[in-house]
Amino acid sequence: MDKTMALADAVRRYIKDGCQLSIGGFTINRNPMAAVYEIIRQGKKNLHLYAHSNGQGVDELIGAGCIARLEIAYGGSGRFAATCIRFRKAVQERTIQVEDYSNYQMSLRFMAGAMGVPFLPTRSGLGTDIIERWGFSRSMREANPHLPDQKVCVIDNPFQGHTDTQKVVLVPAIHPDVTVIHVQKADRHGTARIKGLPFVDVEQAKSAAHVIITCEELVEADELRENPDLNQIPPFIVDAVVPVSHGAYPTACYGHYDYDPVFLKHYAALAKNETTYQDYLDNHIRASVTHEAFLNKAAGGRLDSLKADPATGYARNLDRR
Amino acid sequence: MPTMPYTPKEMMTIAAARTIRNNDIVFCGTGISMIAAMAAKHISAPESIIFFETGAIDSRLEEVPLAVGDPRVMYRTAVNGSLLDAFATMQNRTTGRRVVGILGAAQIDPYGNLNSTVIGDYDAPRVRFSGSGGAADVASFVSRTIIFMQHEKRKFVPKVDYLTSPGWLSGGDARRQAGLCEGGPQLVITNMAIMGFDPTDHRMFLKAIYPGVRVSDVTQNTGFEIDVSRVESTPPPSEKELRILRHICDPQKLILD
Numbered sequence: 208m209d210k211t212m213a214l215a216d217a218v219r220r221y222i223k224d225g226c227q228l229s230i231g232g233f234t235i236n237r238n239p240m241a242a243v244y245e246i247i248r249q250g251k252k253n254l255h256l257y258a259h260s261n262g263q264g265v266d267e268l269i270g271a272g273c274i275a276r277l278e279i280a281y282g283g284s285g286r287f288a289a290t291c292i293r294f295r296k297a298v299q300e301r302t303i304q305v306e307d308y309s310n311y312q313m314s315l316r317f318m319a320g321a322m323g324v325p326f327l328p329t330r331s332g333l334g335t336d337i338i339e340r341w342g343f344s345r346s347m348r349e350a351n352p353h354l355p356d357q358k359v360c361v362i363d364n365p366f367q368g369h370t371d372t373q374k375v376v377l378v379p380a381i382h383p384d385v386t387v388i389h390v391q392k393a394d395r396h397g398t399a400r401i402k403g404l405p406f407v408d409v410e411q412a413k414s415a416a417h418v419i420i421t422c423e424e425l426v427e428a429d430e431l432r433e434n435p436d437l438n439q440i441p442p443f444i445v446d447a448v449v450p451v452s453h454g455a456y457p458t459a460c461y462g463h464y465d466y467d468p469v470f471l472k473h474y475a476a477l478a479k480n481e482t483t484y485q486d487y488l489d490n491h492i493r494a495s496v497t498h499e500a501f502l503n504k505a506a507g508g509r510l511d512s513l514k515a516d517p518a519t520g521y522a523r524n525l526d527r528r
Numbered sequence: 529m530p531t532m533p534y535t536p537k538e539m540m541t542i543a544a545a546r547t548i549r550n551n552d553i554v555f556c557g558t559g560i561s562m563i564a565a566m567a568a569k570h571i572s573a574p575e576s577i578i579f580f581e582t583g584a585i586d587s588r589l590e591e592v593p594l595a596v597g598d599p600r601v602m603y604r605t606a607v608n609g610s611l612l613d614a615f616a617t618m619q620n621r622t623t624g625r626r627v628v629g630i631l632g633a634a635q636i637d638p639y640g641n642l643n644s645t646v647i648g649d650y651d652a653p654r655v656r657f658s659g660s661g662g663a664a665d666v667a668s669f670v671s672r673t674i675i676f677m678q679h680e681k682r683k684f685v686p687k688v689d690y691l692t693s694p695g696w697l698s699g700g701d702a703r704r705q706a707g708l709c710e711g712g713p714q715l716v717i718t719n720m721a722i723m724g725f726d727p728t729d730h731r732m733f734l735k736a737i738y739p740g741v742r743v744s745d746v747t748q749n750t751g752f753e754i755d756v757s758r759v760e761s762t763p764p765p766s767e768k769e770l771r772i773l774r775h776i777c778d779p780q781k782l783i784l785d
Contacts, residue, residue, distance in 0.1 A: 233611075234595040234597035235598065237597075280662075281658050281661030282658050285593075285594045286782070287595075289558075290656065290658045294656070295656045299655070307659050307660065308660070309661070309662065309663070309665045310581060310611060310662040311611070311612075311662065312665075314611045315612070330668055330707065330708065334707075335664055336691040372707070404582050404583045404610070405608075407611050410610075459598070466598075466599075515599070520602055521603070
């Protein structure tokens, strides 16, 4: 079955106002940015976003007002923003509701969703406020059929201290309505290959009801099946395949291009000021009909300098000061 | 012997690098912890392994990563795993014992508990920070953590506004009683000094001060009472250590600016 479609069609069909969304990537790497910008362009509202440390994409979705509720471990973009700027502002001004977990807890929650179990245990977080303080109240949880009634649950080890463990934290499964990930290669049917670290993309995809894959290269099925050991995503979990060059820009895509330090620094400056940020949303994102048009404005001829060295997977000696 | 001029950041980095031993598996976050781990491989621990929560194991860092998700951490690793693999390595009783975690935070209390989430009330925060990321996981699992802090009264507080990452909790045996793994914070390295934790009550004490720093500088910038009776002095960075930092680890001054 040919699942290729245009980005605007995939976003329109699978991402509905108020739905539960997760996006792949990590801080400044392989965020599905072309899809993020299309979600912003289509003015999606009231989304419930699940994230671990999916930095830049999370910050832009929050900044554009698409997100109402956020479950997250880390809102940062490395040296470009120790705390993501629009995320910080939204939490401080209480324009979004936020629930905090750790990275491992969020990863386990996606894994539980992918496995079809209600929760998974860990020893992470015992004794901390991640366990004690809830961002989503019990009444809010009871009113929302998609949310588990508790944030976490600490229980005694039912196996009587087995493996020298007295207590465990149970973290509830996540089942997003849709997960969007950006990969290096996919075929028309949805088989996909991630190069470099996969982060939690595979579990995020498998936990979701629908999956949109954006890819740098659309290749023939035979090419992926020559080395199936390198593929992570099976075709039957995928609903839409969208080829989009530089689909992770301004974040990096290992083996293809680096993150753009100039843009990320510029973004951080624009995001600090309400007027300049609204101008960025209008003139960079909303005025660009396609990702290509966005790239022409945002990258300003720098794409060549970001091209990855095939030997290292990143752009060697890129000026990142 | 006269010493080369150096910055407090360089002193902090070297102080951390000196504590890393051969065969340690070093968990690095963003920033100077990466430089410390890189420096250790050139100074005292060539067989140490640098690894990141993103799943990169034994990264060959030819350039400084600017985030733990930087593609530079993926180059010529032993294994490029996932987050689930990375945290399992730390939660695993055998491998976790070998991991030394390097963390930072907005606030620290006398027992090494860390806050990287909010200043003020959690429900209506004055300042929001990034949140745990992998810090709470690392602090829950590994046998030794080293904490980088700026030495300021507002950061060294009697009680953290939000306990993101567990240290020794309320001290003494509290960590074990809560069900956490053995071990905990070992050192706090600041721009002024190095703090340790008492082996019995696990309260922070002043272990060593840097050249040119007075004990009163430390006590005046610490928001709680701290035992200074055991203080020693830290040798300054050697020329060799500084050369490694400046020429090999961070020649572009991306972190040590």
